[in-house]
Amino acid sequence: MTSHDRLAHALRELEATLMDVGLWEASQPQPSAFESQQPFCVDTMSMPQWLRYVFIARLQALVDARATLPATCAVAPAMEVWLKDEPASTRDPVVRELATVDLIVTQA
Template identity: 65%
Template sequence: MTSHDALAQALRQLETALDEAELWEVSAPLAEAFDSQQPFCVDSMTLPQWLRYVFVARLQALVDARAPLPAKCEVAPALEVWLKDVSGPHKTAVVDALATVDRLVTEG
Protein backbone atom coordinates (compact mmCIF):
# COMPACT_ATOMS: atom_id res chain seq x y z
CA MET A 1 0.00 0.00 0.00
CA THR A 2 1.39 3.40 -0.94
CA SER A 3 1.50 6.31 1.49
CA HIS A 4 -1.28 7.98 -0.50
CA ASP A 5 -3.45 4.85 -0.25
CA ALA A 6 -2.85 4.63 3.50
CA LEU A 7 -3.72 8.31 3.90
CA ALA A 8 -6.91 7.89 1.85
CA GLN A 9 -7.97 5.06 4.15
CA ALA A 10 -7.12 7.11 7.25
CA LEU A 11 -9.13 10.06 5.92
CA ARG A 12 -12.16 7.79 5.47
CA GLN A 13 -11.70 6.54 9.03
CA LEU A 14 -11.47 10.13 10.28
CA GLU A 15 -14.66 11.02 8.42
CA THR A 16 -16.43 8.04 9.99
CA ALA A 17 -15.19 8.95 13.47
CA LEU A 18 -16.27 12.57 13.04
CA ASP A 19 -19.67 11.44 11.75
CA GLU A 20 -20.19 9.06 14.68
CA ALA A 21 -19.28 11.90 17.06
CA GLU A 22 -21.78 14.13 15.24
CA LEU A 23 -18.99 16.48 14.15
CA TRP A 24 -19.12 15.82 10.39
CA GLU A 25 -22.55 17.15 9.50
CA VAL A 26 -21.65 20.78 10.02
CA SER A 27 -22.87 23.60 7.83
CA ALA A 28 -20.56 24.85 5.12
CA PRO A 29 -18.82 28.09 6.05
CA LEU A 30 -19.37 31.23 4.02
CA ALA A 31 -16.97 31.66 1.10
CA GLU A 32 -15.11 34.50 2.81
CA ALA A 33 -14.38 32.24 5.79
CA PHE A 34 -11.78 30.47 3.63
CA ASP A 35 -9.80 33.73 3.36
CA SER A 36 -8.77 33.56 7.01
CA GLN A 37 -5.08 33.91 7.75
CA GLN A 38 -5.43 32.39 11.23
CA PRO A 39 -4.40 28.82 12.06
CA PHE A 40 -7.36 26.47 11.60
CA CYS A 41 -9.39 29.51 10.44
CA VAL A 42 -10.27 30.03 14.11
CA ASP A 43 -11.66 33.48 13.39
CA SER A 44 -14.12 32.29 10.76
CA MET A 45 -14.91 28.58 11.27
CA THR A 46 -15.50 26.06 13.98
CA LEU A 47 -12.86 23.35 14.19
CA PRO A 48 -15.24 20.70 12.79
CA GLN A 49 -15.96 23.00 9.82
CA TRP A 50 -12.26 23.49 9.23
CA LEU A 51 -11.60 19.75 9.47
CA ARG A 52 -14.29 18.89 6.96
CA TYR A 53 -14.10 21.72 4.47
CA VAL A 54 -10.39 22.57 4.60
CA PHE A 55 -8.23 19.87 6.16
CA VAL A 56 -9.86 16.71 4.83
CA ALA A 57 -10.71 18.33 1.49
CA ARG A 58 -7.16 19.53 0.87
CA LEU A 59 -5.54 16.28 1.94
CA GLN A 60 -7.96 14.31 -0.21
CA ALA A 61 -7.07 16.51 -3.18
CA LEU A 62 -3.37 15.76 -2.59
CA VAL A 63 -4.13 12.04 -2.34
CA ASP A 64 -6.19 12.10 -5.54
CA ALA A 65 -3.41 13.92 -7.41
CA ARG A 66 -0.70 11.73 -5.83
CA ALA A 67 0.95 15.05 -4.97
CA PRO A 68 3.62 15.56 -2.32
CA LEU A 69 2.24 15.72 1.20
CA PRO A 70 3.05 18.45 3.71
CA ALA A 71 6.28 17.92 5.63
CA LYS A 72 4.55 18.06 9.01
CA CYS A 73 1.06 17.65 10.36
CA GLU A 74 0.04 18.14 13.99
CA VAL A 75 -3.69 18.75 14.12
CA ALA A 76 -4.76 16.13 16.68
CA PRO A 77 -3.51 18.16 19.69
CA ALA A 78 -5.69 21.10 18.60
CA LEU A 79 -8.73 18.84 18.34
CA GLU A 80 -7.97 17.34 21.73
CA VAL A 81 -7.97 20.83 23.27
CA TRP A 82 -11.17 21.76 21.40
CA LEU A 83 -12.87 18.60 22.72
CA LYS A 84 -11.60 18.96 26.31
CA ASP A 85 -15.05 19.83 27.69
CA VAL A 86 -16.93 17.41 25.45
CA SER A 87 -17.97 14.08 26.83
CA GLY A 88 -19.09 11.08 24.90
CA PRO A 89 -17.97 7.71 23.71
CA HIS A 90 -16.56 8.92 20.40
CA LYS A 91 -14.12 11.57 21.62
CA THR A 92 -11.11 9.24 21.83
CA ALA A 93 -11.88 7.65 18.46
CA VAL A 94 -11.94 11.05 16.75
CA VAL A 95 -8.63 12.16 18.27
CA ASP A 96 -7.02 8.79 17.50
CA ALA A 97 -8.21 8.88 13.89
CA LEU A 98 -6.83 12.39 13.45
CA ALA A 99 -3.53 11.38 15.10
CA THR A 100 -3.24 8.60 12.53
CA VAL A 101 -3.71 11.12 9.72
CA ASP A 102 -1.09 13.37 11.32
CA ARG A 103 1.38 10.49 11.51
CA LEU A 104 0.79 9.32 7.93
CA VAL A 105 1.20 12.83 6.53
CA THR A 106 4.38 13.44 8.50
CA GLU A 107 5.84 10.06 7.53
CA GLY A 108 4.64 10.66 3.95
Protein backbone atom coordinates in the same frame (compact mmCIF):
# COMPACT_ATOMS: atom_id res chain seq x y z
CA MET B 1 0.29 0.17 0.13
CA THR B 2 1.57 3.67 -0.62
CA SER B 3 1.41 6.57 1.80
CA HIS B 4 -1.30 8.08 -0.43
CA ASP B 5 -3.36 4.90 -0.13
CA ARG B 6 -2.88 4.78 3.65
CA LEU B 7 -3.83 8.45 3.91
CA ALA B 8 -6.96 7.97 1.77
CA HIS B 9 -8.04 5.15 4.08
CA ALA B 10 -7.28 7.21 7.20
CA LEU B 11 -9.28 10.16 5.85
CA ARG B 12 -12.28 7.89 5.24
CA GLU B 13 -11.96 6.57 8.80
CA LEU B 14 -11.76 10.13 10.15
CA GLU B 15 -14.88 11.13 8.22
CA ALA B 16 -16.78 8.10 9.53
CA THR B 17 -15.68 8.85 13.09
CA LEU B 18 -16.72 12.50 12.82
CA MET B 19 -20.13 11.33 11.57
CA ASP B 20 -20.43 8.74 14.35
CA VAL B 21 -19.82 11.31 17.09
CA GLY B 22 -21.96 14.02 15.49
CA LEU B 23 -19.15 16.37 14.46
CA TRP B 24 -19.44 16.10 10.68
CA GLU B 25 -20.39 19.68 9.85
CA ALA B 26 -23.07 19.76 7.20
CA SER B 27 -23.12 23.52 6.71
CA GLN B 28 -20.48 24.86 4.36
CA PRO B 29 -18.87 28.09 5.58
CA GLN B 30 -19.29 31.30 3.61
CA PRO B 31 -16.57 31.81 0.95
CA SER B 32 -15.10 34.66 3.01
CA ALA B 33 -14.47 32.22 5.90
CA PHE B 34 -11.76 30.55 3.84
CA GLU B 35 -9.80 33.81 3.71
CA SER B 36 -8.92 33.62 7.40
CA GLN B 37 -5.27 34.11 8.27
CA GLN B 38 -5.68 32.43 11.66
CA PRO B 39 -4.58 28.84 12.35
CA PHE B 40 -7.46 26.44 11.77
CA CYS B 41 -9.56 29.44 10.64
CA VAL B 42 -10.54 29.82 14.30
CA ASP B 43 -12.01 33.25 13.68
CA THR B 44 -14.33 32.15 10.87
CA MET B 45 -15.11 28.42 11.29
CA SER B 46 -15.76 25.83 13.92
CA MET B 47 -13.09 23.14 14.22
CA PRO B 48 -15.38 20.51 12.61
CA GLN B 49 -16.04 22.86 9.68
CA TRP B 50 -12.32 23.43 9.24
CA LEU B 51 -11.64 19.69 9.38
CA ARG B 52 -14.20 18.92 6.72
CA TYR B 53 -13.89 21.83 4.33
CA VAL B 54 -10.19 22.67 4.66
CA PHE B 55 -8.11 19.91 6.22
CA ILE B 56 -9.77 16.79 4.81
CA ALA B 57 -10.55 18.47 1.48
CA ARG B 58 -6.95 19.61 0.96
CA LEU B 59 -5.41 16.30 1.98
CA GLN B 60 -7.86 14.42 -0.24
CA ALA B 61 -6.89 16.67 -3.16
CA LEU B 62 -3.22 15.81 -2.55
CA VAL B 63 -4.09 12.10 -2.40
CA ASP B 64 -6.09 12.30 -5.62
CA ALA B 65 -3.25 14.10 -7.40
CA ARG B 66 -0.62 11.82 -5.83
CA ALA B 67 1.09 15.07 -4.88
CA THR B 68 3.75 15.63 -2.26
CA LEU B 69 2.28 15.58 1.23
CA PRO B 70 3.10 18.28 3.79
CA ALA B 71 6.33 17.81 5.73
CA THR B 72 4.55 18.07 9.06
CA CYS B 73 1.06 17.62 10.39
CA ALA B 74 -0.09 18.03 13.99
CA VAL B 75 -3.84 18.52 14.07
CA ALA B 76 -4.68 15.94 16.75
CA PRO B 77 -3.38 18.08 19.66
CA ALA B 78 -5.46 21.07 18.52
CA MET B 79 -8.58 18.94 18.24
CA GLU B 80 -7.91 17.46 21.67
CA VAL B 81 -7.89 20.98 23.12
CA TRP B 82 -11.04 21.93 21.19
CA LEU B 83 -12.81 18.82 22.51
CA LYS B 84 -11.48 19.10 26.09
CA ASP B 85 -14.97 19.51 27.58
CA GLU B 86 -16.53 16.71 25.54
CA PRO B 87 -16.95 13.18 26.90
CA ALA B 88 -14.16 10.72 26.16
CA SER B 89 -16.58 8.79 23.93
CA THR B 90 -16.59 11.79 21.58
CA ARG B 91 -13.07 13.11 22.09
CA ASP B 92 -10.96 9.95 22.07
CA PRO B 93 -12.04 8.40 18.74
CA VAL B 94 -11.65 11.70 16.89
CA VAL B 95 -8.23 12.44 18.38
CA ARG B 96 -7.11 8.87 17.66
CA GLU B 97 -8.12 9.10 13.97
CA LEU B 98 -6.48 12.51 13.62
CA ALA B 99 -3.31 11.20 15.23
CA THR B 100 -3.25 8.46 12.59
CA VAL B 101 -3.59 11.05 9.82
CA ASP B 102 -0.87 13.18 11.42
CA LEU B 103 1.47 10.18 11.58
CA ILE B 104 0.86 9.08 7.98
CA VAL B 105 1.48 12.59 6.66
CA THR B 106 4.59 13.07 8.77
CA GLN B 107 6.09 9.72 7.76
CA ALA B 108 5.34 10.08 4.04
